[in-house]
Amino acid sequence: MINKNAKIYIAGHRGMVGSAIWRTLEKQGYTNLIGKTSKELDLRNQQDVLEFLEAEKPEIIIDAAAKVGGILANNDFPYQFLMENIQIQNNLIDGSLKVDVKKFIFLGSSCIYPKFAPQPLKEDYLLTDSLEPTNEWYAIAKITGVKTCQAIRKQFGKDYVSMMPTNLYGTHDNFDLKSSHVLPAMIRKFHEAKENNNANVVLWGSGTPLREFLFVDDLAEAVVFALDNELPEYLYNVGTGTDLTIKDLAELIQKVTGHQGEIEWDSSKPDGTPRKLMDISKMHDLGWKHRVELEDGIRKTYNWFLENIENYKEVKL
Ligand SMILES: NC(=O)C1=CN([C@@H]2O[C@H](COP(=O)(O)OP(=O)(O)OC[C@H]3O[C@@H](n4cnc5c(N)ncnc54)[C@H](OP(=O)(O)O)[C@@H]3O)[C@@H](O)[C@H]2O)C=CC1
Ligand SMILES: C[C@H]1O[C@H](OP(=O)(O)OP(=O)(O)OC[C@H]2O[C@@H](n3cnc4c(=O)[nH]c(N)nc43)[C@H](O)[C@@H]2O)[C@@H](O)[C@@H](O)C1=O
Numbered sequence: 001m002i003n004k005n006a007k008i009y010i011a012g013h014r015g016m017v018g019s020a021i022w023r024t025l026e027k028q029g030y031t032n033l034i035g036k037t038s039k040e041l042d043l044r045n046q047q048d049v050l051e052f053l054e055a056e057k058p059e060i061i062i063d064a065a066a067k068v069g070g071i072l073a074n075n076d077f078p079y080q081f082l083m084e085n086i087q088i089q090n091n092l093i094d095g096s097l098k099v100d101v102k103k104f105i106f107l108g109s110s111c112i113y114p115k116f117a118p119q120p121l122k123e124d125y126l127l128t129d130s131l132e133p134t135n136e137w138y139a140i141a142k143i144t145g146v147k148t149c150q151a152i153r154k155q156f157g158k159d160y161v162s163m164m165p166t167n168l169y170g171t172h173d174n175f176d177l178k179s180s181h182v183l184p185a186m187i188r189k190f191h192e193a194k195e196n197n198n199a200n201v202v203l204w205g206s207g208t209p210l211r212e213f214l215f216v217d218d219l220a221e222a223v224v225f226a227l228d229n230e231l232p233e234y235l236y237n238v239g240t241g242t243d244l245t246i247k248d249l250a251e252l253i254q255k256v257t258g259h260q261g262e263i264e265w266d267s268s269k270p271d272g273t274p275r276k277l278m279d280i281s282k283m284h285d286l287g288w289k290h291r292v293e294l295e296d297g298i299r300k301t302y303n304w305f306l307e308n309i310e311n312y313k314e315v316k317l
Pocket of ligand 1: 066
């Protein structure tokens with residue numbers, strides 16, 4: 001068990017995931033949390049990161065800082081998704097080793113697994129085949145992060161662990177239609193179409209790919225679980241164990257938002273990987289399980305969207 005006064009640095013503490021982890025840690029009584037915005041500390045700058053870590057000497061680091069985006073952003077900006085993520089994670093992980101950070105939690109994504117791997121995806125399937133082309137750049141960066149932490153475990157015996165969440169959604173999500181993931185994009189599109197006399201909604205691809213969705217507060221609980229317990233292995237999947245087609249997701253969000261028009265599918269946009277359902281038995285065996293079911297999570301996210309609707313004009317990329 002970690003001391004509740006331990007100094008914990010949450011990299012990316014204003015993002016969807018970082019802010020959920022911050023809230024969960026506060027709720028569980030952790031008192032010494034630190035965070036920096038990208039304006040205050042650009043994690044791509046090695047010297048600045050090392051100076052910050054040397055000055056602060058955190059006991060624990062949770063890395064929720066990354067260049068993040070949906071299928072189109074990943075496909076259109078391969079260099080940024082590869083390079084910025086490698087820079088951010090290398091500076092944080094190597095800096096942590098240098099200043100003797102006791103525990104490091106690295107967050108990756110289910111896209112690290114091969115495009116046509118057997119389903120559900122077990123942690124062992126890493127590096128057994130080729131990646132999905134729309135996000136291979138981001139995936140290569142994330143695989144490098146997993147392997148860097150694994151190398152530190154092997155060579156220095158430190159508690160550096162990687163968690164691979166499935167597709168996430170929730171409060172503080174990115175609702176910008178160019179850079180967002182599918183679930184917040186659909187909430188915004190159906191809501192705005194409803195407001196616009198139930199106009200038709202245009203969605204991307206064929207609607208046939210399958211995706212698994214985890215509410216971000218559940219992921220935050222999994223991360224705090226990993227912080228409270230020394231996990232025996234280097235890599236853990238985090239998800240719900242259930243997926244649905246993009247078309248079924250669209251119908252569910254259409255119901256929640258109350259939109260009554262038609263849905264059109266834009267086949268010029270990519271489908272991405274056909275399926276990426278996580279095998280989450282390792283986390284279940286240790287005692288973590290998700291709590292928020294999809295429809296409930298979508299309602300919470302839609303309510304948050306409505307409460308914060310004025311902020312969505314900003315484009316993230
Ligand atoms: N969203 C999803 O569906 C999934 C996300 N993940 C992983 O979870 C983690 C967090 O993602 P999420 O919360 O969704 O992303 P967000 O875009 O919401 O947050 C990313 C955070 O990273 C920070 N950041 C980005 N670049 C820099 C930089 N150069 N210097 C300092 N800080 C930087 C941002 O800081 P600031 O706000 O100050 O600019 C922001 O707070 C990532 O590792 C991602 O790969 C994994 C699976 C799915
Ligand atoms: C988390 C994960 O996220 C990304 O992978 P992805 O799951 O393919 O991403 P996505 O959420 O953007 O799309 C899922 C599916 O949904 C379809 N889709 C329909 N209509 C919209 C739409 O309006 N917007 C978006 N974004 N997608 C749409 C879309 O065509 C695709 O079939 C990578 O960043 C990857 O690196 C990663 O880790």
